[in-house]
Amino acid sequence: MEPDMSPKGRDILKSMVGSVEPARPEAPSAQPAHRPSGAVKAMNLSLGRLGEEAAAAKALRESLASGDKVLEIDPATVEMSFIRDRIPVDQDPEFERLKQSIRESGQQVPILVRPDPVKAGHYQAAYGHRRLRAAAEIGVAVKAVVRKLTDEELILAQGQENGPRVDLSFIERALFARRMDEHGFSRDMIAKALATDKPETSRLLQVAQTIDPEIILAVGPAPKVGRPRWLAFSEKFRETGGSKKAQAAIRAGGFEALETNGRFDAVWKALEEKSAPQRAEQTLRTQAGAPLASVSRSGKTFRITVKSAAFSEFLAQRLAGLAAEFEEENEAVRPVVS
Template sequence: MSPKGRDILKSMVGAVEPARPEASGAPPPHRPSGAVKAMNLSLGRLGEEAAAAKALRESLASGDKVLEIDPAAVEMSFIRDRIPVDKDPEFERLKQSIQESGQQVPILVRPDPVKAGHYQAAYGHRRLRAAAEIGVPVKAVVRKLTDEELILAQGQENGPRVDLSFIERALFARRMDEHGFSRDMIAQALATDKPETSRLLQVAQTIDPEIILAIGPAPKVGRPRWLAFAEKFREAGGQKKAQAAIGAAAFHTLESNSRFDTIWKALEEKSAPQRAEQTLRTRSGGTLASVTRSGKTFRIAAKSAAFSEFLARRLIGLAAEFEEENEGK
């Protein structure tokens, strides 16, 4: 094991829950594979576990008490940051870890501002859900937090990690915006700059939230494709195409990334040209012809032999008039 790996192991206190590796601030110069990639992922996981253990030590040192609370008495944060999925392997691993070794890292809650004896979670929603499903109390640090402090704690817990996908962060930003939080507060909670905050909001405010929730977190889909998706969704008929794709029988059997791909393909399909039909009549109401226009196609079906002859005589003159009107264009 490398010196870095030994240092990480030395800094850990007890076993902690499995977590995902921290996201780097800048993209890596290359993508390692095989054993190198596995080692990097392992060290990243160890680093995050060490950070969690350090946070627990600091919390205890600062005088925070870890209480055991009935999960039923703890509400989710008033702004959700995750998109629920039907199958979540990471959650199942977390649940198994708590069953076997107990909950090692407490969640953060505040007293519920309305319900006496109840709490609201700032972060640790997966641990809360796991404890509820297992049927054991959840370990929690209780602090008095304002709405702003709760959102900052929630965002800064998840922001540096790869748990939240781009679209989850975008939807979280939209929900904060709808609750009246400033752009500065949203950027601070997401640990990002204003341009990136604007991009997140641009995507989440363009795409219908129901469409986003139907797709799910799509962890393999990053910012560029979501921005392009939003542009396609904004085009005429985009929402109808997306809803039609979601309504297909096989859609809900797909995993989240494949759902994104399915709707992406639907948005790329060209819509059938709109047909416009008109009936030409005489002043007395007699039918002369029906006119159909579809895209670049313009069709006149004469219903009167006399009108058909009239049009045939006028066509050469109409072509000349058209040429005069468009001369020089």
């Protein structure tokens, strides 16, 4: 997430980078396992903010030491990264807080961009997409560091910026991995950009390549849903009728009003519902079109409803012979005909 600035954080950053003042994060980088209250909660939040402010200060200090200059750029000339990592949501309180912080105190931490490889005078963002969007909506220039980056360097910078500070949700990481794979990046490169190992990269791709992107985008980032439930979700989705159930769930009335974690639960519930047994039916007819019998199959059940007395007698006389043929073909035990 894009940081803003606390008074205590400003003191720390001033001592580390001089006049450059990065900001405190919009929100803690991870969901706590439980909800502490009172002084304990306040202390945890303070420590988290100070830790992230120190990380932001370190990044800025390294940037300044390498000779990077911070420029003010028209947001209209900056394209999003060619591979998106975030899943947009309808309502984002943290983004609104970021906009308010920039209105009141200005943008404290610059974004990273590269010159657009095709459009002269334009740029592509490596990271800082939320700050870029906020500046565009407010109507102010965006502060940016401009570097010449290859596609691989841009993706690495994008992944490394998000990894330690923001923690994309599992499904956002999975979709990011799929998009990198579709752009031709190797598994090693994907693992490096996501700061993960090959087995975890395979799990991310397994989920994102099984579930339709339309379903993933409709559900949203679902930050409370981790790897085990998404893996189970993909297995359910793979079952016969899974895609149709999911499609019906996202089109159901009231789905869009749910927040992202609730949307996951709604689709999961739909996937768990048992489908009614599918009955395959056909009608046997004479060459002249007269009906002889109707045949239906459902699971292990095979039913023949005969509509002709003569055909009924015909079948009865040949059942023993059919059983013998079955035994020959399948090397089964000859059934007893009584």
